[in-house]
Amino acid sequence: MSNPGWAAFAAGISLLLLLPFLPDESYVALAGLALLVLSLRLRFLRVPAWLLLGLAWGVWHARAYLEDRIPQAWEGRPLTVEARIVGLPHPSAHGRLGIRVLPLRTSSQGLPLPGARYWELTGEPADFRPGDVWVLTVSLKRPHGSVSPNAFDLEEWLMSEGVTATGTIRQARLLKAGNWSMDRWRLSIRERFQPLIIDKPDAAIALSLLTGDRAEIDDDRLRLYQSAGISHLLAISGPHVLLFAVAVAGALRWLAGRRPVLFRRMPFQRWQWPVLLAAAIAYGCLAGASLPTMRTLVMLALCVLARMSGREADAWSVLWRALALVLFWQPLSVHAAGFWLSFGAVALIMLWGGIRRRGSALMQAAGLQLYLFLAMLPLGLLFFGQVSLIAPLANAVAIPLISVLVVPLLLAGLMVGYGWHHAGMACWYWAGCLLERLDDLLAWMTTHGAGLFYWRPGPVALISLSLALAMFLAPRRLALRAPATFLLLPVVFARPLPERGELRMAVLDVGQGLSVVLHTRSHSLLYDTGPGPLAGRDVVLSYLYGAGIRRLDRLVLSHNDLDHTGGAAEVIRGIPASEVVYSALPEAYRPGLESRQQFCRQGQHWDWDGIRFRVVSPGPSLAGAADNNRSCVLHVQGEGFSILLTGDIETPAEQALLGSGEDLRADVLVLPHHGSNTSSSPAFLQAVQPRLGIVSAGYRNRFGHPAARIVERYRSARIPLDSTILSGTLDYRFAPGGHIDRESWRTGRHYWRNSS
Incomplete structure (x- = not known):
């Protein structure tokens, strides 16, 4: 197959990223085979033929994954299963432990096991080791994560990893200990590192650089590397693998020179390339065989095969074939950001190497870093919605x-450590010391530099930016830098501000919790911050930054329940707020020194850009009420529209509101207490008279929100419901006159979310 054929096959699989629904792969494959036969006489048909065959291959694997997900009827039910531990255990939230398992058999009748698919589970800490077989009682659900602008897409990542269910472990019993494996060796290396990590936390970075094991890295260091734009260095990629392979081959070459009698039957020159490849594969397995590692191994294998057959390996042929082979082996890796960043970086380095440039080696190295930063900018914004300006x-x-x-x-520490323990530990210790100095420098750079820039561009802005950068970075004889300037216009004007009298509201998909962003033309308000630090950082802050909000005029924390204030500490650390309003003294967070603080009280009001904000609760009658009933209730009104944000109020607070004389009528009601049985009383709904209700709750949450009885109450009152469970983050645009535009981030975009 020619280079265009390899590229077309890979491009066909990559079309999965654009599909809202999966076509019938049998028809696609038949069309591809027909074109392939015709291409025997009409050569120009080869590229579309391989494109269709690649698409059929990708669709077949994608459909198989979707069919292997746990049936919805089995979600939440206790299941007993025998499962083998795959990979390394890792810390999870609230002191729990996360493991990945391969289910082997189950006693539950009617539950199909997903073959070579995995389950991602969390449970109480236990001695889970790779290869062990355990009898587990688990509660499972389909992969489900927050779907919000700029937020990490957990569902897509789990799909790229072949994980078809997530869940919790209720009981666990070891059935059979596993045999030696590379993962057990990796775990033993982690255990050797742990005393170092206690004394020198940067040793966790060293462990990641050695084996790809990130489990011991704390959040602060991950955030530091992300802010500096060097988190990609934590992935084991080409330089690490090649360095180890060359070291092994060099050691054997030295041995062959000193002891030629050992190589009399087969000269070292005849098998040095297989040794190089074998050493690289061994280290790749030790590093966990991540996508960047697999890309390196496939490219190296192609080069070695070409060298052994007496041919010169063409760099671009190797790259295209490696791309197609990795996707043939694991088609769903097309959904992993690391796949595109790894191959993209190699392609850009090859392009840079093909351009003649003048200057010293230092200047060329600096130029390469700037070139990679600019060229990778569209990919970084596409996958993460952010980029480090000091990268x-x-x-x-x-x-x-x-x-x-x-x-x-x-x-060196790995190779000498088993024979001379203290020497190996000394090598690792000094590596940790070097990383400490690097961390100090990175912390200084992020403090005094520009840091992260957040923006999730739309399709037009992203394409315009990519074309403009391609024109700027092309060789001088091909560069079209003047026309490229005009392509940046969609980028500059990509985020128009609301007009006066308009209001934009986003109910963020934070899981089992609440966070609502309100912004007018020149002011922004955040109502609650979601259930924990992860939601505060990865969902709330990412949305605010992506929307161009760099300062909050008000942060309103309705009450102290953690599903409403759990992300407050991260939000306060990440973005300044001019004023913090709360109904009870802070517990899980501390307002910034620059923020004015006040209690939320009935009667407070203010106007922003033609929009009126009014606090309608808590009033004096709720002074001694429970925390939920003291929630800060906010009424927002513009010309022709109104919104009521209710926190977690229950029936007593609703009754107090009904007797307060406040005008509670609102077109949009964010359901009290996530739609629990204790709220949304008939009298309250009659007073509010909403045209739309919005539920913010987590998928299959343990509270059963929204309660079926409450959903039926809204349905009986002919009040339609939107839900973050079904729709992800919900964006609304309210215009004067009452017109409402709605955008859902979960529905209609990707095939894995549109399948039942």
């Missing part, structure tokens, strides 16, 4: 330090 400088410092000093020390 070129941080990478220029970190890459040489890690590649030349840290990784060799780590590999």
Whole structure:
């Protein structure tokens, strides 16, 4: 197959990213085979033929994954299953432990097991080791995560990993201990590192650089590397693998020179390339065989095969074939950001190498970092909605330090540590010391530099930015820099502000909790912050930054329940608020020193850009009420529309509101207490008279929100309901006159969310 054929096959699989629904793969495959036969006489049909065959291959695997998900009828039911531990255990939230298992058999009648698919489980800490077989009692659900602008897409990532269910472990019993495996060796290396990590936390970074095991890295260091734009260095990629392979091959070459009698039957020159490949594969397995590692191994294998057959390996042929082979082996890896970043970076380095440039080696290295930063900018914004503005400088410092000093020390410690324990630990200790100095420098750079820039561009802005950068970065004889300037216009004007009298509201998909963003033309308000630090950082802050909000005029925390204030500490740390309003003294958070603080009280009101905000509860009669009933209730009114945000109020607070004389009528009602049985009384609904209700709750949450009885009450009153469970983050645009535009982030975008 020619290079265009390999590229077309890979492009066909990549079309999965654009599909809202899966076509019938049999018809696609038949069309591809027909074109392939015709291409024997009409050569121009080969590219579309391989494109269709790649699409059919990808669709077949995608459909198989969707069919392997746990049936909805089995969600939440206790199941007993025998399962083998796959990979390394990792810390989870609230002191629990996360494991990935391969289900082997179950005693539950009628539950189909998903073959070679995995389940991701959390439970109380136990001695889970790779390869062990356990009898587990579990409660499962389908993969489900927050779907919100700029937020990490958990569902897509789990699909790329082949995980068809997530759940919790209720009981666990070891059935059979596993045999030696590479993962058990990786776990033993983690255990050797743990005393170092206690004394020197940066040793966790060293462990990640050695084996790809990130489980021991704390959130602060992950955030630091992300802010500096060097988190990609934590992935075991080409330089690490090749360094180890070359070291092994070099050691054997030295041995062949000193003891030629050992290589009399087969000269070292004849098998040095297979040794190089074998060493790379061994280290790739030790590193967990991640996508960047697999890309390196496939490319190296193609080069070795070409060298052994006496042919010169063409770099671009190797890249296209490696791309197609990795996707043939694991088609759903097309959904992993690491796949595109890994292959994209290699392609860009090859393009850079093909351009003649003048200057010293130092200037060329600096130029390469700036070139990679600009060229990878569209991919970073597409996948993460953010980019580090100090990344070129941080990478220029970190890459040489890690590649030349840290990784060799780590590999030396690994190779000598089993024969000379203290020498191995000393190597790892000094690697940790070097990483400490790097962390100090990165912290200084992120403090005094520009840091992260957040923006999730739309399709038009992203395409315009990509074309403009391609024109700017092309070789001088091909560059069209003047026309490229005009392509940046959609980027500059990509985020129009609301007009006066308009209001934009986003009910964020934070899981079992609540967070609502309200912004007028020149002011922004955040009502609650979601259930925990992860929601506060990855959903709330990401949305605010992506919307261009760099300062909150008001942060309103309805009450102290953690599903409403759990993300407050992260939000306060990430974005300043001019004023913090709460109904009870802060418990899980501390307002910033720059923020004015006040209690939420009935009667407070203010006007922003033609929109009136009014606090209608808590009033004096609720002074001694329970925390839920003291929730800060906010009424928002514009020309022709109104909204009521209710926190977690229950029937007593609703009755107090009915007797307060406040005008509670609202077109849109965010359901009290996530739609629990204790709220949304008939009298309250009659007083509010909403045209739309909005539920913010978590998928299959343990409280059963929204309660079936309450949903039926709204249905009987002919009040339609929107839900973050079904729709993800909900964006609304309210215009004067009462017109409402609605956008759902979950529905209609991708095939894995549109399948039942």
